[in-house]
Amino acid sequence: MGRAARAGSWAVGAGVGFGRACAATAVCMPLPVVWAAAVGLGVWCGAQHPWSWIGPAVIVCAGTLALAQTVCRAVRLLVARWTGTDIPAGRREPGPVMQLSTGYWWNGFSYERSRRDAVMDQRMRLWWSDPATWRDLRFAVIAPLTAGVVSALPPATLAVAAIGLTRHGNLARLAGACALVLAVGCAPYAWRSLRPVAVRFLRPSPAMALAERVDELTSQRADATVAQAAEIRRIERDLHDGAQARLVALGLSLATAEALMDRDPEQAKALMREARAGAAASLTELRELIRGISPPVLSERGLVDAVRALALDVPLDVAVRAGGPLRLDPPIESALYFGVAELLTNAVKHAGAARAHVSLVRDETGIRVEVEDDGRGGADARPGGGLAGLRRRLAVFDGTLAITSPHGGPTRVRMAVPCA
Secondary structure, eight states: OHHHHHHHHHHHHHHHHHHHHHHHHHHHSHHHHHHHHHHHHHHHTTOOSGGGGHHHHHHHHHHHHHHHHHHHHHHHHHHHHHHOOOOOOOOOOOOOOEEOTTSOEEOSSOEESSHHHHHHHHHHHHHHHOHHHHHHHHHHHHGGGTHHHHHTHHHHHHHHHHHHHTSSSHHHHHHHHHHHHHHHHHHHHHGGGHHHHHHHHHSOOHHHHHHHHHHHHHHHHHHHHHHHHHHHHHHHHHIIIIIHHHHHHHHHHHHHHHHHTTTOHHHHHHHHHHHHHHHHHHHHHHHHHHHHHSOHHHHHHOHHHHHHHHHHHSSSEEEEEESSOOOOOHHHHHHHHHHHHHHHHHHHHTSOOSEEEEEEEEOSSEEEEEEEEOSOOOOOOOTTSHHHHHHHHHHTTTOEEEEEOOTTOOEEEEEEEEOO
16 A cells, blocks of 8 residues: 555656646747747758858847746746745836926936837836846756756657657667656656756846845935935925915914004904914914824824824725734834825725725734725836835835735735834
8 A cells, every 4th residue: 555655656746747847848948949940941041151141140139039038937937836946036127207397208317208218218228237137048048958958858758758669669669668767757856957057047146136236225215315305395395385375474464463453453353363363274284294294193102003093084994903012113114104105095096995904013024014905906016106106115125015906906015124
């Protein structure tokens, strides 16, 4: 019974391994197929002069550039699913595309006349300058010669076995039987060569990781500077158009009331009442402005109570769950608070949700804040949108933003920030 169980387990392992070997071969070998097709086309066309191979060379280059990223993405997916090893792509995120007062669009590299031209120019420059592009191209060339060849052993030897066993002659059948034994024997192990090759050539090197980190921090600093300047302009505008205008009107009303105090006391009292109402309105505006900069409840009672107070003001049925009071660094608390406010606002304005759930969890690695609503879904971090801006604000603290929002809902957004 034990032998039967071991034999069954071996058969299952061989079957799974053979399937994975075929999948790894299919992922690693598209480029050699394109190369062979280009060479075959050149030979079939009778290319006898060096310049006659320009067409096949263009096919090889265009096919390699078009398939490299797809091949690497499929390899990362297979390695993560089979072995649990996550190999980050390490690609640079595009920065914001902003329209200037002159009408031109700035994409971080150059000025363009339209947003479409700015986005296209940004994508091309990022693709060309991103080390991940050349890393993917290198792996797409190396993978067929290493993991592709090893992974192709089980299907190739099985094909040889099928041909040999169907032929007449003892030698052919013997060769087919040996190929069948080799195919069955190497099936559970051939696909395993994909992981070390992918880790070695797809994972960013320490120097690349450091350079990418420096570029990321530089981009984050630029984004933080732009956001800070925009926030300062907003505060200045709110003060100039709101509280300052009311205070100027209050001063004029008081001056007029002072002039009318002896001649028309009733009119002076009316102006004093208007001035008092204006002072109350100015105080309310100043309080709203201060609350928008730093909510008092956030600095006084912490993130959890601030989120609960925010939930009471949102026209949604919001449930807030937290393990207990959380006290974090003020910048992190502020970023998470305004992140929750952004997500709840989106649930009301765009998703048409009726209920939402906010969860705040603190563990040994950091804090996770998850916001889920029952809206229509379809949320995406589009460039220049609110979710993209939230992702950039969290990235300043090495935080991440994960969005799961299928059409029809629900929408689940998780913010994670590492902290001591």
